[in-house]
Amino acid sequence: MMVGELNYQSNFLDIYLDNKFPFPFLTFYLLVMFIIFMPILLMNMMIGLAVGDIAEVQRSAALKRIAMQIELHTNLEEKMPYWLLKRVDQSSITIYPNRKCSRFWSRGEANEVRTRLLTNSSNSTPVEAELRKQKYRLKEISSVLEKQHDLIKLMIQKMEITSEADEHDGPTEVKGDRQRSNWGQAKGSKWIPLMKAIKGNNVLNTSP
The missing domain is CATH 1.20.5 (Single alpha-helices involved in coiled-coils or other helix-helix interfaces)
Incomplete structure (x- = not known):
């Protein structure tokens, strides 16, 4: 039944006509529910799988497009002469703000390259x-x-x-000096009255 082979005549109709169906109403009810809902569930599952495949295809298509663009640019660079590529392709540009340009078109070219470099620097990638x-x-x-x-x-x-x-921290002290220093530090501590009170209570509790 899951693969679509219901075999309705031998499994349902012949047994029903021979009055050998133990629960005909319940059986036909479950059969109708199965025929209605199973295609809907299968279509939803197939649509979900197709959506996942579409996202994967989009990611691979973006990478494929970049690879095709690189291949196209490489082929174009191979067909162009070297002197033209050296003149057009400029990885960096030196700008002298206090020097006047001798030609109008050279200034326009410098402005164009400057704009291109600024736009490339302003557009950051998701990783950045x-x-x-x-x-x-x-x-x-x-x-x-x-x-x-x-x-x-x-x-x-x-x-x-x-x-x-x-x-x-510091040089090694003698045991007596350390005890005296600790006693000097303890004299100024605020916990001494509490310790004396605890000792007094212990003495009163232990005395007969």
């Missing part, structure tokens, strides 16, 4: 536009990271936290 977006995004991320770094440094300064790099 995407790279420009990524560059701006990286700048924003770096600025946000710098702000977060400054905020973390400010929080560390407010909480009076010393890192391991700050502790071990």
Whole structure:
């Protein structure tokens, strides 16, 4: 039935005429629904596949068109004389703004080449536009990271936290000097009253 071969006479009609159909109404109802909806579903599936193929054909056609244009230009350049190509094809141009042109047509040619170079430089490719977006995004991320770094440094300064790099930075200290320096730093800390209160509570709890 999926491939279109229903074989209606032997599978449905003969059995129905011989009164051997167990559920004739339900069977014919499902058959009619299958005949109506299956072509619609198959056509939709084929249209979806065709649309996908059209997009792929368009991409390959664009590349093929560029290849044909390159081939055409190459064939034309091969047929033209070298002196003409050297005169017409100019990859760069030097402009002297304070020097007057001796000929009117040379000035027009220079203006034409300048316009062509400016239009080529102004029209950016999609890759260049995407790279420009990524560059701006990286700048924003770096600025946000710098702000977060400054905020973390400010929080560390407010909480009076010393890192391991700050502790071990500098010459090696004697153990006694290090203890005295740590005690001197701890004397000015705001956590000392809290530690004393905790120790006092521990002493009261352990005493009989």
